[in-house]
Amino acid sequence: MVDLDGTLVDxxxxxxxxxxxxxxxxxxxxxSRAQIExxxxxxxxxxxxxxxxxxxxxxxxxxxxxxxxxxxxxWRYYQAEYLRINGQCSTAYSGAEAGLKALRAQGLRLACLTxxxxxxARPLLAAxxxxxxxxxxxxxxxxxxxxxxxxxxxxxxxALRSAPAQTLMVGxxxxxxxxxxxxxxxxxxxxxxxxxxxxxxxxxxxxFVDRLDALALRAATATPTx
Numbered sequence: 521m522v523d524l525d526g527t528l529v530d531x532x533x534x535x536x537x538x539x540x541x542x543x544x545x546x547x548x549x550x551x552s553r554a555q556i557e558x559x560x561x562x563x564x565x566x567x568x569x570x571x572x573x574x575x576x577x578x579x580x581x582x583x584x585x586x587x588x589x590x591x592x593x594x595w596r597y598y599q600a601e602y603l604r605i606n607g608q609c610s611t612a613y614s615g616a617e618a619g620l621k622a623l624r625a626q627g628l629r630l631a632c633l634t635x636x637x638x639x640x641a642r643p644l645l646a647a648x649x650x651x652x653x654x655x656x657x658x659x660x661x662x663x664x665x666x667x668x669x670x671x672x673x674x675x676x677x678x679a680l681r682s683a684p685a686q687t688l689m690v691g692x693x694x695x696x697x698x699x700x701x702x703x704x705x706x707x708x709x710x711x712x713x714x715x716x717x718x719x720x721x722x723x724x725x726x727x728f729v730d731r732l733d734a735l736a737l738r739a740a741t742a743t744p745t746x
Contacts, residue, residue: 521676521705522654524634524641525560526692526713528616528732529648533609535560538602539571545597546590548575558717561695562667563635563660568595606640607647613712619732620653626736631676635660635667635695655680668695670703677705690735694723708735 525531532553540550551571559570572587572594582590623630630653634641638659645651656679658672665671677687689700692713700707701724708727711720721728729735 521631521633521673521680521687521689522620522732523689523691523693523696523713524632524636524644526715527613527690527696527710528620528632528650529610529612529644531610531644532557532560532714533611534602534605534607534644535567537605537609538598539567541601542568542594542598543571543575546594551575557714560714561635561693561716564598564637564640565595568598602640603643607644610644610648612648612650613710613732615731615733617648617650617653619734619736620650622733622736624653629655629680629682631656631658631680633658633667633672633676633689637661668698668702670699673699673703673705677703690732692720694718697723697725 522528535556536553539556543550551574555574559567569591572591620630632641632645632654636659638657638661641659642651642657645654645657651657656676658676660666663672663675667673673689674684677684680687684704687705689696689705689707690710691697691707692710693715697707697709706726708729709720709723709725710732711728711730713720715723729738
């Protein structure tokens, strides 16, 4: 199981462009890339609510109904803009495609498991030439709950016809690691992604790799006891 944002593709540019358009549309100032990086990874709904909270005028108070209406409006602006620019401001990480290709060559079944909405995830994978490596693609709206809840991993294991203990989660954040631990899956994290502004090597994981093709090489040379 392989995460998408921060693991396969550097999508901060897409987030930055879509959020800037959304914030401008509702009369607020854009956020910096560094601010956005700390917010991504827990799904678009969480991202929109976090961005609105961070950009709210100082001292402003709004009743819950008005706040919910603003959130829905912001989501519509964001969704339209993200769908329009999806993949245009993003880049697949070095070693990502080579890693997927090598893992497939070893006969492994692969699933992309992301908190990104499926309507965003599939076109992005296709745009970067990565979709064909996966047996399944699941987004943040594919299941009733998102990572770090273990449900998406458990259901993905079922789709892959693999026991959780024998199904590796590859991600870039504590979000992926927490979901894997709760689901009973081993987890390896890449060192280059987004981890909410925290050091990635401080996360409880079974290993770390600097490139996805390094993971494929490790898998190819591992003995059954490794």
